[in-house]
Amino acid sequence: MQAPALAGLLPKLHLNHHTLHAVIFGNQQFGGLALPDLYTDQGFQQVKFMVGHLHIQDNVKKLILIAMSNLQLIPGSTQSSQMDPKTAVNLKYGSSPTK
Secondary structure: OOHHHHHHHHHHOOOOOOOOHHHHHOOHHHOOOOOOOHHHHHHHHHHHHHHHHHHOOOHHHHHHHHHHHHHHHOOOEOOOOOOOOOOOOOEOOOOOOOO
């Protein structure tokens, strides 16, 4: 979605189309152009939307929690996926990963 617009914009900014994305989307404080990355913005908005639903009591919250529980069952995890990410996850089948 953003690629055609970016392909048209970069030559007008006198930049090669092989310019690193870190320069194009990076912060101006670090020498970047600070162009908005729509892929990152979309992901942020989706997480914000999901967290908003988790804070209110509605049917969407129930569906999100069911989906999260289902995702926890697929790898055979015995701990909640909402636990501290720094702790090791115990698996039902196979050995537990190391820290």
